Amino acid sequence: MNKAKTERYRVRHLMGLGALAGAFTLAATLVFSGVVRDVIGPAYAHKEHHQEDELQIFEEIFMEYVILGDRLFHGDAELEEEMGVNLSDTGMACAMCHPFAKDTNPHEFPKFQEQMGEFSTLAGMTNWCIDNPNQGEEIDVDSEAMKALEAYQYWSHDGSVLNPGVH
Amino acid sequence: MNRKERMEQQRQQERLEEVRDALRKRELLEPGISMPGMSRRTFMHKSLMFAGGVAGLSTANLWLPIINTFDMAFASENAEGGINNFRFAWISDTHLYPEDVNTRFVEKAKRAVDEINALDPPVDFVVMGGDLAQLGDPVELRLGKEIMDELEVDVYYIPGEHDWYLDMGETFVDLFGESPWTFDHKGVRFIGLDTISRAPDYWSVTNMSPEERMGHMAGLDNSVTGPWAGLGRSQRDWLESTLNDWDRDDPVVIFSHNPLYEYYPPWNFWVRDWRETLEILRPFNNVTDFHGHTHQVLYNEIDNIRLIGMLATAWPWPYAPEGVPPMTRPMTRVDPGDHFDGLGWDLMTFQDNRVEHEYMMWRRRDHIFANRPEDNAVTKNPSIKLQPRVADRMWTGRYRGTD
Numbered sequence: 001m002n003k004a005k006t007e008r009y010r011v012r013h014l015m016g017l018g019a020l021a022g023a024f025t026l027a028a029t030l031v032f033s034g035v036v037r038d039v040i041g042p043a044y045a046h047k048e049h050h051q052e053d054e055l056q057i058f059e060e061i062f063m064e065y066v067i068l069g070d071r072l073f074h075g076d077a078e079l080e081e082e083m084g085v086n087l088s089d090t091g092m093a094c095a096m097c098h099p100f101a102k103d104t105n106p107h108e109f110p111k112f113q114e115q116m117g118e119f120s121t122l123a124g125m126t127n128w129c130i131d132n133p134n135q136g137e138e139i140d141v142d143s144e145a146m147k148a149l150e151a152y153q154y155w156s157h158d159g160s161v162l163n164p165g166v167h
Numbered sequence: 168m169n170r171k172e173r174m175e176q177q178r179q180q181e182r183l184e185e186v187r188d189a190l191r192k193r194e195l196l197e198p199g200i201s202m203p204g205m206s207r208r209t210f211m212h213k214s215l216m217f218a219g220g221v222a223g224l225s226t227a228n229l230w231l232p233i234i235n236t237f238d239m240a241f242a243s244e245n246a247e248g249g250i251n252n253f254r255f256a257w258i259s260d261t262h263l264y265p266e267d268v269n270t271r272f273v274e275k276a277k278r279a280v281d282e283i284n285a286l287d288p289p290v291d292f293v294v295m296g297g298d299l300a301q302l303g304d305p306v307e308l309r310l311g312k313e314i315m316d317e318l319e320v321d322v323y324y325i326p327g328e329h330d331w332y333l334d335m336g337e338t339f340v341d342l343f344g345e346s347p348w349t350f351d352h353k354g355v356r357f358i359g360l361d362t363i364s365r366a367p368d369y370w371s372v373t374n375m376s377p378e379e380r381m382g383h384m385a386g387l388d389n390s391v392t393g394p395w396a397g398l399g400r401s402q403r404d405w406l407e408s409t410l411n412d413w414d415r416d417d418p419v420v421i422f423s424h425n426p427l428y429e430y431y432p433p434w435n436f437w438v439r440d441w442r443e444t445l446e447i448l449r450p451f452n453n454v455t456d457f458h459g460h461t462h463q464v465l466y467n468e469i470d471n472i473r474l475i476g477m478l479a480t481a482w483p484w485p486y487a488p489e490g491v492p493p494m495t496r497p498m499t500r501v502d503p504g505d506h507f508d509g510l511g512w513d514l515m516t517f518q519d520n521r522v523e524h525e526y527m528m529w530r531r532r533d534h535i536f537a538n539r540p541e542d543n544a545v546t547k548n549p550s551i552k553l554q555p556r557v558a559d560r561m562w563t564g565r566y567r568g569t570d
Binding site: 097 | 268433486500503550557
């Protein structure tokens with residue numbers, strides 16, 4: 001190998017190292033400046049200690065869903081219309097059989113649900129109730145309405161002991 | 168639906184049938200589940216023994232059933248010294264919507280009426296224990312009257328809160344008359360109370376519309392309406408004067424929409440002046456209160472007074488998270504896929520001054536009462552904690568079907 005060729009490899013090697021260092025610097029800048037978190041999501045979660053206002057925001061978001069769920073669970077027709085769901089065609093609301101969400105037992109899911117004849121999540125059972133006793137229209141399990149209904153049922157049972165799978 | 172979806176649906180249906188078959192077989196193989204030898208009648212002493220076993224009551228608390236107060240309470244002779252053999256029936260909590268909104272509730276109310284009409288020998292009369300309508304709509308109340316008018320015997324009505332708070336009882340009183348009332352029948356004094364019309368005013372200060380007032384009242388677990396159930400001073404005075412001339416050993420039967428004791432105030436499973444009311448009844452040795460509102464099997468005794476929770480025809484309530492009387496033998500958990508399950512009407516038989524009560528529960532004639540903890544919604548999961556609502560004061564009061 002002659003001297004000129006060796007020099008070219010060295011230059012290329014240095015250029016490669018430089019590119020790597022540049023990419024690393026750019027990535028670090030993006031991460032630490034919050035651009036990545038803002039653009040592609042919370043990839044930065046748990047990397048810093050939480051501030052009080054952050055915790056308050058998390059709680060507020062949760063309670064917003066709980067409140068929406070409470071209203072849907074109790075048959076708020078206007079809210080159903082706003083959220084584009086029809087949870088009942090019989091006048092029945094979830095809370096008519098489940099005041100305080102009693103006997104929804106979210107802490108027991110997932111489990112084999114006898115009425116459905118299958119292993120079910122809480123969302124699955126909620127949809128079954130919408131479809132059968134309420135004779136409404138099932139909703140997407142990932143929809144905002146289902147998230148709200150789940151949030152309300154879980155919140156109502158805050159402090160209950162998890163007992164998954166029990167009949 | 169494509170072929171794959173049809174196959175999946177068929178597979179699920181087959182699986183469901185398999186499960187049901189297995190459950191049916193298990194029930195046959197394990198007769199203890201179906202409670203052989205126990206009728207659907209309200210036998211107090213057995214219920215207490217059961218409650219003692221389940222709730223872990225100490226033996227010191229179990230002396231009452233051994234004496235068998237069921238017999239003691241009804242051992243006295245009646246005023247005529249003779250025999251008063253007759254039956255009467257109870258229907259309540261039909262919660263009728265207009266027929267075009269909900270046909271199932273109409274179907275169930277009609278079924279109760281048809282079954283009572285088919286009794287042989289017939290009952291002497293029927294009591295409608297309130298909540299005939301769901302939202303107090305005159306359309307609902309008139310539909311209720313039309314259905315109840317099919318009964319071939321006299322019907323006595325007491326109001327429920329669902330009948331009242333749209334027009335403050337105007338239509339209900341117009342159709343069914345005023346409460347309280349009393350009449351004597353074959354040596355028994357019957358009294359119908361109004362436990363619902365004396366709610367503290369929760370509507371004026373916020374200028375609620377009648378629909379909003381009714382909407383709040385129709386939600387069992389809301390806190391807006393406050394402790395609305397009560398007799399009030401004037402009605403308690405009336406009750407006392409009504410019983411002034413009655414022999415203390417002769418039977419008294421009270422009908423009330425709400426239970427006359429403190430079961431669970433957050434759902435108004437009580438009347439707020441229950442202590443004062445029971446004080447009026449305390450001198451009498453043979454008193455039974457039959458009440459609606461709770462939509463579930465309940466049994467309680469306070470002093471000489473028995474208090475029995477009656478069935479609804481519309482839908483069953485779960486047991487409250489606390490306060491279920493230890494004397495209650497809980498009903499079996501219901502199947503929400505069967506809209507008749509856990510519901511029905513009640514039949515009472517008077518014989519020699521003793522009143523026996525039977526739950527005429529659809530789908531459950533042989534195993535109304537829970538035996539195993541897994542079938543019993545009271546004891547099934549003691550680790551449950553519940554929170555009251557968060558959004559009841561944000562509630563618009565407008566239900567589906569009321570627009």
